[in-house]
Amino acid sequence: MSIMYYLVTNALPLNKDNIPTKDLRMNTSRILILALIIGFLGHADAYAEQPLQLEAREGYYQFPFFDTKTPVWSYNDQIPGPIIRAKVGTTMVIDFANRLKEPSSIHWHGLRIENAMDGVPGVTQDPVGPGENFTYRLKLEDAGTFWYHPHFNSSEQLERGLKGVFIVEEAEKQPWSQDWVWLMDDWLLQKDGTIYPQFNTGRDLMHDGRWGNAPTINGNFRPAFQAKPGERIRLRLINGANARVFSPHIEGLSANIIAVDGRPVTKIFALDRFVLSPGNRIDLDIRIPEQAAGKIFAVEDRFTRKAFELASIKVNQSEPVNSPKFTPPTEANFIPAQMFEKVKVEKTWDLNAIRGGKFGIGWTMNQKLWPDADKVNYPLGVPRKIIFKNSSSRLHPMHIHGVFFRVLERNGMKAIEQFTRDTVLVGPRESVTIGFVPEHPGIWLTHCHIQEHAEAGMMTTIEVKN
Numbered sequence: 390m391s392i393m394y395y396l397v398t399n400a401l402p403l404n405k406d407n408i409p410t411k412d413l414r415m416n417t418s419r420i421l422i423l424a425l426i427i428g429f430l431g432h433a434d435a436y437a438e439q440p441l442q443l444e445a446r447e448g449y450y451q452f453p454f455f456d457t458k459t460p461v462w463s464y465n466d467q468i469p470g471p472i473i474r475a476k477v478g479t480t481m482v483i484d485f486a487n488r489l490k491e492p493s494s495i496h497w498h499g500l501r502i503e504n505a506m507d508g509v510p511g512v513t514q515d516p517v518g519p520g521e522n523f524t525y526r527l528k529l530e531d532a533g534t535f536w537y538h539p540h541f542n543s544s545e546q547l548e549r550g551l552k553g554v555f556i557v558e559e560a561e562k563q564p565w566s567q568d569w570v571w572l573m574d575d576w577l578l579q580k581d582g583t584i585y586p587q588f589n590t591g592r593d594l595m596h597d598g599r600w601g602n603a604p605t606i607n608g609n610f611r612p613a614f615q616a617k618p619g620e621r622i623r624l625r626l627i628n629g630a631n632a633r634v635f636s637p638h639i640e641g642l643s644a645n646i647i648a649v650d651g652r653p654v655t656k657i658f659a660l661d662r663f664v665l666s667p668g669n670r671i672d673l674d675i676r677i678p679e680q681a682a683g684k685i686f687a688v689e690d691r692f693t694r695k696a697f698e699l700a701s702i703k704v705n706q707s708e709p710v711n712s713p714k715f716t717p718p719t720e721a722n723f724i725p726a727q728m729f730e731k732v733k734v735e736k737t738w739d740l741n742a743i744r745g746g747k748f749g750i751g752w753t754m755n756q757k758l759w760p761d762a763d764k765v766n767y768p769l770g771v772p773r774k775i776i777f778k779n780s781s782s783r784l785h786p787m788h789i790h791g792v793f794f795r796v797l798e799r800n801g802m803k804a805i806e807q808f809t810r811d812t813v814l815v816g817p818r819e820s821v822t823i824g825f826v827p828e829h830p831g832i833w834l835t836h837c838h839i840q841e842h843a844e845a846g847m848m849t850t851i852e853v854k855n
Contacts, residue, residue, distance in 0.1 A: 470553025504831020598632025
C-alpha cells in the first residue's frame with residue numbers, strides 16, 4: 390500500500406466490499422490522470438542543474454580560547470562548511486575533491502535521493518581516495534533543512550570539522566524577516582589548542598560517545614545574533630555533534646516548532662524541552678516582541694544537569710518593523726499514523742554492547758557487528774513497522790537513510806508524534822516503534838548517530854527492492 394494509494398482510497402468513500410464504486414473508480418482515474426498531468430507540467434522545467442565544488446582538506450581555525458590556530462579538516466577552508474542553498478525540484482551537481490591524506494565521502498543527511506548518491510563507502514560507492522574526485526548528482530525532491538558530512542572514519546572526520554548545512558528552499562518563498570542557520574557542535578580541545586587526537590577511546594565507547602568541552606554555533610563560541618523589534622525569524626537548528634545531545638531553550642521569547650528533520654510538522658507546537666540528538670534538526674518560528682528594543686535573550690542548552698549558554702539574541706534599539714503575517718505550511722497527510730494501524734512489526738533490533746570488535750568494545754544490533762549485520766529486505770511502497778529496543782544503559786540516536794518515519798509507540802504504549810523524523814533518540818532501556826514507507830529503491834544504511842557507537846559496529850542496512 391503506497392502513500393498515493395492510501396491517500397486516494399482514504400479520501401473517497403468505498404462500497405460495502407471495500408472497493409471503489411464504478412463512478413468512483415472513474416473519478417479516481419481522472420484524479421490520477423490529472424495528478425500525472427500536473428506533475429508533468431510542474432516538472433517540465435524542474436531539476437535544472439546547479440554546479441558546486443566541495444574540497445576537503447587540512448587547514449587551521451581560530452578558536453577564541455587560544456592565541457594559536459587549531460589544526461582542523463574542513464570543506465572549502467570553512468568551519469563549518471559552506472551553507473548549500475538550492476531550490477526544490479532542481480539538481481545539485483557537486484564535485485567533491487578529496488585533498489585529505491585518507492579516503493572520505495559525503496553523505497547528504499536526510500535527503501531522499503538516488504541510492505548511488507547517498508555517500509556510504511562499502512554500500513553505495515567506493516571511498517574517494519586522497520587526490521581523487523567524485524561527482525554527486527542530487528535531485529532535490531524535498532524542501533527543508535538538511536546537512537552533509539563524511540561517512541568514512543566518521544568519528545574522526547566529523548570531529549575535525551567536516552560538516553555543513555544543506556538548505557532546500559520551498560517552491561514558494563515564505564516572507565520571513567530573517568532566516569538563521571545554526572549548526573550546533575562541540576569540540577574536545579586540549580590546552581595547547583589542538584583537537585584531542587585519540588578517537589573511539591574506551592571511555593567514548595563505554596559511555597554516550599565523545600562529548601566535547603567547547604560547544605559552538607557555526608564554529609563560534611556563544612555568538613550574538615542581531616534582530617529588530619517586530620521581526621519574525623526562521624531559526625534552523627542542526628545538531629552536528631559527534632555525540633552531544635542538545636535541548637535548546639530561548640528565555641523570554643515565543644518559539645514554535647514548524648519542522649522536524651526537514652519536514653513540516655503535522656501540527657505546529659511550542660518549543661518546550663525538545664531534545665535534539667546528533668543528526669536531528671528543528672525549524673523554529675520566533676517572534677520578536679515590538680516592545681523588546683534593547684533587550685537580550687539568552688539561548689541555553691538544558692539537556693545536561695547544568696544549563697549553559699549557547700548563544701544570545703540581541704534586539705536593536707530601534708523602532709519596530711512590521712511583522713510578516715502568514716502561516717507556515719503543515720503536512721497532516723504525510724506518513725499518517727493511521728497507515729500502520731493494521732501493520733505488524735516485522736523487525737526488532739536489539740541495541741546493546743558486547744566485548745570484542747576492533748576497539749575491544751562493540752555496539753551491536755541483534756548481537757551482530759557491522760559489516761556482519763542483521764540486515765533486512767523490504768518491497769517498495771509497502772508500509773513497515775520496526776522496533777528499536779535499547780537493552781543498554783546508554784543513548785542511541787537511530788538514523789535511517791533514505792526515508793522519513795513516524796514514531797508510533799514508546800515502551801509499547803501509544804506515543805504518536807505530531808511530526809516525522811529521520812533520526813530518533815532511543816533512551817536507556819527504552820523501546821521505540823516507528824512506521825515508514827520505503828519509496829526509494831536501494832540499500833539504505835541504518836545506524837546509531839553517535840559516531841563512536843556506529844564505528845564500533847552499530848550499523849545495518851535496509852534493502853528496498855521494486
